[in-house]
Amino acid sequence: METESEPVSISRETTFARDLHAVHDKAELGAAFTRLCEQVAADLQRKGYVGKTIGIKLRYSDFHAVTRDQTLAHPTADARAIRQAAGQCLKRAPLDERLRLLGVRVGNLCKVTAPAPAYLDLTMQAK
Numbered sequence: 001m002e003t004e005s006e007p008v009s010i011s012r013e014t015t016f017a018r019d020l021h022a023v024h025d026k027a028e029l030g031a032a033f034t035r036l037c038e039q040v041a042a043d044l045q046r047k048g049y050v051g052k053t054i055g056i057k058l059r060y061s062d063f064h065a066v067t068r069d070q071t072l073a074h075p076t077a078d079a080r081a082i083r084q085a086a087g088q089c090l091k092r093a094p095l096d097e098r099l100r101l102l103g104v105r106v107g108n109l110c111k112v113t114a115p116a117p118a119y120l121d122l123t124m125q126a127k
Helices: 026-047 079-091 118-126
Strands: 009-020 049-060 065-076 099-111
Touching: 009 026, 009 049, 026 049, 026 079, 026 099, 049 079, 065 079, 065 099, 079 099
Parallel strands: none
Antiparallel strands: 009 099, 049 065, 049 099
């Protein structure tokens, strides 16, 4: 008997070549953060999922890690929405130590069964 399980979450993370500081390496961290959000969004869209819980993972130079999550009102696979929610999570994490790893995760997934929600179709017919 073969069983296929649905993913619980989709994530991307990167380990930096050197530990980065949130203030001194802000541009490099920001670019990596945006890239991770775009990659997760692309993975979600390619696999046909949307998710409601956006999370981040930070691993510091001493190898301890923290995570922060935020649950959205509506599921998304949009890179901008993921970046915005992940950014809110980042604001709640300590950024005074150097970072070794940064990760972005989207959980609480649902399979997209239709190309667009029904209410969008109704809106388009009204025009």
